[in-house]
């Protein structure tokens with residue numbers, strides 16, 4: 001099964017998605033050929049994890065088994081009802097609470113993990129522990145926020161991979177509420193509304209590439225998972241009529257899948273839990289699969305509450 005792209009999709013993917021890749025020059029005649037044929041692309045595969053909670057002293061060793069498992073997963077056969085094998089992922093997505101408390105040592109441990117151990121590119125969002133502190137202690141140092149801004153240009157950003165538009169808002173957390181369940185902030189909802197059809201990566205994407213065609217499949221990622229969102233209806237309302245195929249979340253330290261008002265909510269697993277799982281996500285032209293792999297037991301989960309396997313709509317013409 002493969003994803004069909006319009007020429008414009010492909011150009012957009014090449015131009016926008018590959019922010020840090022060297023790009024080949026287009027050859028003469030390539031444009032004409034592109035008009036006649038619908039270029040084919042591989043399905044998009046990426047891995048998801050969350051709540052890595054690197055301790056203050058910067059010992060990231062608890063994350064190593066998960067990272068090593070991710071490095072070894074390509075080639076693994078999926079369960080029969082899913083079919084095929086795991087392709088090399090385009091990237092890994094961390095849904096926040098990268099650190100337990102934002103220290104320089106914890107930040108360095110994560111950076112080292114990304115640059116020296118993990119074989120794939122990484123995208124991430126910040127969680128409440130990276131932002132607002134923890135356990136009733138307020139005013140965490142802005143170490144992770146500053147690191148994040150250097151990496152993405154802002155606390156919110158978007159990116160494109162494999163013809164999918166990823167929208168990554170920052171939702172500030174209010175530690176003083178004393179509750180892990182909170183609203184997605186009005187600012188974050190506003191960012192989502194504004195960027196379902198355009199890019200926002202201030203330091204990385206040229207102005208001319210900002211529009212995203214209507215109908216483009218969209219993934220939205222927030223640290224707060226579905227169960228932790230106290231304003232779910234406002235959140236779903238903010239997605240409007242965009243082709244949102246999935247919402248990624250973390251925060252509650254376990255893999256879980258929920259559907260609400262037609263939106264698929266996929267909660268990513270944490271190394272800081274009783275489950276040694278990472279989630280493999282595969283998006284083809286008409287199907288979206290998200291399934292956790294248990295790297296201690298070396299097997300796929302068979303828990304239906306953790307698996308998403310749905311048809312999706314990927315219009316051929318997204319212009």
Ligand SMILES: [Zn+2]
Pocket residue numbers: 096097127128129223250251252
């Ligand atoms: Zn959290």
